[in-house]
Each structure stands twice: as C-alpha cells, then as structure tokens.
Amino acid sequence: MSTSRDDFGIAIRSALLQRGAKQKFSLFVLILVSVIIFSLDNLNLKPVKILRSIINDSIYRVSAVSSSPIKFGSASKDFFINHLSVYKENERLKLEILNLKKEQLNTSYLETENKKLQEIVQLDKKSPFITVGAKIMLDKNSPYLNSAIINKGSNSNIKLGMPVLSKGNLIGRIVEVNFISSRILLLNDLNSRIPVVISPNGDQAILTGAGRKRPILEYLPENFQFEQSNVYTSGKDGVLLSGISIGEVIDNQEKQRIEVRLFTDPDQIFLVNVVLGKSTDAEAM
Amino acid sequence: MAINVKAIKETFLRFLPLVLLIYICISEFHTQFFYWKIFSFNFQFIIIYYWILRDPSILGYGFVFLCGITNDVVLSLPLGTSALSYLFISLVAAYVRNATVRSTLFTDWFTFIIAIIIGNFITYSLLSKFSEIQMQYILMFYNSLFTFILYPLFWALFEIYRRLINLRTYD
Known part of the structure; x- marks a missing residue:
C-alpha cells in the first residue's frame, strides 16, 4: 500500500519538477x-x-491576420452554397449567365463589403444617434462567451456599456475596451441582460441571452399578449439609450417560452455602429 | 552558403503539432463552437495530451503556457485560466508517461478522461469562483464527451504522423 503511494508521489514529483529533454x-x-x-x-x-x-x-x-484564411474559406463556402441554390432555381438561366458569374466570383467579396459599407454610411446619415462605424475583426465563440471583437477602441471614444447596432438594430453592448479594439457581448450570450419595452402595449421585460440564437423574455406581466409585438430598448438601466429596435416576439410553444427573433442575425454581422450618444435634432436631420 | 532545405523541412514537420496548437489558440478556428447544435470538441486538449504523453520534445511546457494565455485573451477569459487548465492536462500526461512502461490506445484513452475532468474542473472552478461569466454546464459536458470520443481518431492520425517524422529523422 505504502509502496504504491510512494510510486505515485515519485511519478507526480517527477512530472512536476523534471524539465526533461528540450524543456x-x-x-x-x-x-x-x-x-x-x-x-x-x-x-x-x-x-x-x-x-x-x-x-x-x-x-x-x-x-485577425491568422484568421483570414478561415474567413476566406467561410466566405467561399457561403458563396458556394448560395450559388448551388441559385443553380437549382435557375438551371435554364445558368448557362446564359455562366461567364458573368465567373467575373462575379472575383468581385463578389468586394461588392459585398462595399454594399455593407454603404449601408453603414446611410445609417450614419439617418440615425438619431452619434455612432462610430467599426468592422468585426474576430468572432471566436466558446461555451463561455458569445462575443465579437471590433477594430475600434478608446481611440474612437468607445466606452464600456455602449450599445452596438447593426443595420440600425441592437446586437449587443461593449464589455471590454482596449486602445484600438473592443469586445461586444452579443444579445444571445448567456451573460446578456437588457431591459426592454414591448410595443404596442408598452410592457416591460428583461431580454436574457440563452446561449442560443434567440434570446428570451423574462419578467413579463401576467396575461401578456405578444401578437405582432416588437421589442425595443427601454433605457431603464441608465446605460443603454431607449428606443433602439431589437427584434420581434415569437412564442416557442415547444419549449414553452417567449423568444425574440432578432432583426439582425448575430451570426451574420460584419460591420457595426457603436452608439456614442444621442445626436441633436440638427445633426439627425 | 547552401541552405539545408531537408533540415528546414524536418524541423517544420517536427514542430507542426506546435504550430497547429498555436494557430488553433490564436485564430478563429471554432473547435469549441457548435457546428451541429451540440457537437463541439476541445482540440487543444487532444493535441496537448497526446504530444506531451508521446513526445514532449515537440511540445514544450512553455509553449503550452503561452497558448493558454493567448486562448484566454482571444476568448476574453481571466488571464491564466486556460493556461492552468492546459498545464494540468500536461501534468496528467507527464504523470502517465512516468508511471507507465508501455502505453496503448486504451491506456491513453482511459487516462485522458482524468485529464479532461481535471482540465474542465479547473476552468469551471476559476470561472465560477473568480469571474461573473456564466456557463452552460450541459454544453461543457457535451464538449468534454465529444473530446473524449474523438480522441482515438486523432490518436491514430497523430500516431501515423509521429512514425512518419521519426522515420524521416532517423532516415
């Protein structure tokens, strides 16, 4: 008995302290x-x-640099899947536009980026908020955190807790600020809690991330009616601004809970706007 | 001065597992994310455990520590969480190496359960006690389960690769 304990002790001590070859x-x-x-x-x-x-x-x-081959692969895969579905629907037309598509292959990524940038610029013009545009650098997810990293930080006046929009809809808030980068905690993360108001009835609730694609609504009033209801930020926490659109309410009868289908898919974000504050009327015009 | 291409190639092949580990920790490679609802696995655990057990000269403890720190930064975990988890995986592997005379797939696989449990227990304890990050325990469980199930597959692949580089070295 004591011999086996001694052996265990020797092996552990050796594993802990021995440096071995090239260590x-x-x-x-x-x-x-x-x-x-x-x-x-x-x-x-x-x-x-x-x-x-x-x-x-x-x-x-x-x-971000080392992830570029993965991003390229992912973009190529998405493109390929889309291309296949178009092929099925338009088999007859495909032969006619084959040459055109070859050209599109080369330019599709740039076109998409350009389109997204235009959307961002348009948003900046229309938005009632002062925002700063940023690009997603990394969106490595884990069982612990659903977050994304953007290429703007405290050098662009970004601060903790600021709301982040994509296509004008809330997708999360800033939880970590570095000098030239920041981290967004997405709405579907398990750690995300946002006070919301539900239109048209004006019911108050807490939007809670569930670690899945759709966050859920908690602390709803009794006899809650959800037909054609949309969710907006209430701003009751004093951190997020009020009136930012989030998503629409849906009833998940299978799981017996009220979920929110986000207006912007958190898996598809590429360019975002961080809200720095509310703009004055003149700026909003 | 002639460049010894063969030597460079040998060195690269020898350190490919280390390069792979660094790349997985630093890039967006989603080994810990859920492709098909519940499927995910911790590739880092498999690489560290296998190579520390089989050939510790390829994967230095210092690099394992640095990979852990990098992983913490990328995943926004408190610094040192993954490093500690990876180092304890290395400890189990080093112990098994010292304690066993001749290891087989089954001894490796069986002891890998202990390594996974210790590694995940350390992550869980540090995150639950010292940070406000919430976890889904069921996802952690599935992650550990698939890591365990997939170990023989990677064991076979790494075994072929190890024999290949050993043959080349002593050619």
Whole structure:
C-alpha cells in the first residue's frame, strides 16, 4: 500500500519538477506563474489593466491576420452554397449567365463589403444617434462567451456599456475596451441582460441571452399578449439609450417560452455602429 | 552558403503539432463552437495530451503556457485560466508517461478522461469562483464527451504522423 503511494508521489514529483529533454521550464514553475498572472488579473490593478489592454490589442491583430484564411474559406463556402441554390432555381438561366458569374466570383467579396459599407454610411446619415462605424475583426465563440471583437477602441471614444447596432438594430453592448479594439457581448450570450419595452402595449421585460440564437423574455406581466409585438430598448438601466429596435416576439410553444427573433442575425454581422450618444435634432436631420 | 532545405523541412514537420496548437489558440478556428447544435470538441486538449504523453520534445511546457494565455485573451477569459487548465492536462500526461512502461490506445484513452475532468474542473472552478461569466454546464459536458470520443481518431492520425517524422529523422 505504502509502496504504491510512494510510486505515485515519485511519478507526480517527477512530472512536476523534471524539465526533461528540450524543456526550458518545469510544470511547477509554469503553474505557479499562471496562478500569479490569474491573481494579478483578478485584482484589477490599473497597471495590470493597461498591460492586459496592450496584450489584447496585439493578440487581436495577430489573431485577425491568422484568421483570414478561415474567413476566406467561410466566405467561399457561403458563396458556394448560395450559388448551388441559385443553380437549382435557375438551371435554364445558368448557362446564359455562366461567364458573368465567373467575373462575379472575383468581385463578389468586394461588392459585398462595399454594399455593407454603404449601408453603414446611410445609417450614419439617418440615425438619431452619434455612432462610430467599426468592422468585426474576430468572432471566436466558446461555451463561455458569445462575443465579437471590433477594430475600434478608446481611440474612437468607445466606452464600456455602449450599445452596438447593426443595420440600425441592437446586437449587443461593449464589455471590454482596449486602445484600438473592443469586445461586444452579443444579445444571445448567456451573460446578456437588457431591459426592454414591448410595443404596442408598452410592457416591460428583461431580454436574457440563452446561449442560443434567440434570446428570451423574462419578467413579463401576467396575461401578456405578444401578437405582432416588437421589442425595443427601454433605457431603464441608465446605460443603454431607449428606443433602439431589437427584434420581434415569437412564442416557442415547444419549449414553452417567449423568444425574440432578432432583426439582425448575430451570426451574420460584419460591420457595426457603436452608439456614442444621442445626436441633436440638427445633426439627425 | 547552401541552405539545408531537408533540415528546414524536418524541423517544420517536427514542430507542426506546435504550430497547429498555436494557430488553433490564436485564430478563429471554432473547435469549441457548435457546428451541429451540440457537437463541439476541445482540440487543444487532444493535441496537448497526446504530444506531451508521446513526445514532449515537440511540445514544450512553455509553449503550452503561452497558448493558454493567448486562448484566454482571444476568448476574453481571466488571464491564466486556460493556461492552468492546459498545464494540468500536461501534468496528467507527464504523470502517465512516468508511471507507465508501455502505453496503448486504451491506456491513453482511459487516462485522458482524468485529464479532461481535471482540465474542465479547473476552468469551471476559476470561472465560477473568480469571474461573473456564466456557463452552460450541459454544453461543457457535451464538449468534454465529444473530446473524449474523438480522441482515438486523432490518436491514430497523430500516431501515423509521429512514425512518419521519426522515420524521416532517423532516415
């Protein structure tokens, strides 16, 4: 009994302390360093925050560059799927426009980007808010967080809690600000809670992310009527501005809950507008 | 001065698992995301466990630590969470390497359960105790389950690859 315990102790000690061939650090040292880094990060000290911000900015940039082949692959796949569906519907017409489509293959990505940028510019003109346009750099999701990283930070006056719009609809809010990048917490994230008002009845509720595509409505009044109801921000938290459109109410009878179908699909966002504040009447015109 | 192309090629092939691990941690490669509702797996765990167990000269502990820190930044987790999780996976792998004389797929696979449990337990404990990030436990469970199920597949692929690079090295 004691021999097997001794063996276990020796093997663990050896695994922890032995550096072995070509290992510069032992596991014990690195575990200790990780614990120190974790503790410092949790203390929220200002120098640590600044350091983390610098690390974030640099890693996001490298990450965005290294993700470009994946993005290209994903864009190509989407294009291919769309192309197939068009093929099925327009088999007869396809032969006639084949040459045109070959040209479109080369320019489709640029065209899409241009179109999205035009939408953003139009939004800037029409919007009653002062916004700053930004591009999604990364949208790596995990079981822990549904978030996206944009290429604007405190250098564009972005602050924590600011609402983020896509095509004029709310998609999330800023939860992390670095100097040249920020992180958006999407509405469908498990950690997202937004006070909302439901039109036309004016009922108040909390829009809660469920980790799935559609967030759910909580704390609804009794006998809630949801036919053709839309959801807007109420601004009751004092952080988000009121009256930003979010989505439409739908009843998920299978799961027995009231869900919101977002007007902007969180998986399809590419360019966004961060709301810096409300514009004056003259600016809005 | 002649460039030794063969040596460069050998070095690249030898460090490909490390390059793969760094790339997965830093890029948008969605190994932890859900392609088909519940399907997801933690590729980082598989790479770290296999290569620390089989050939620790390829995957240094220092790089495992750096990959963990990078993963934390990209996923916006408190710094050190993934690093600790990955290092404990390495610890289990190093222990198994020291304790066993001849390992097979089944011994590797069985001990990998312990590594997954420890790795995820560390992540869960740190996130639940020290941060306000909420988790879906069922998704974590599915993630662990598929990581475990897929291990033999990657074990076979890595085994072929390891033999290939070993043959090339001693050619």
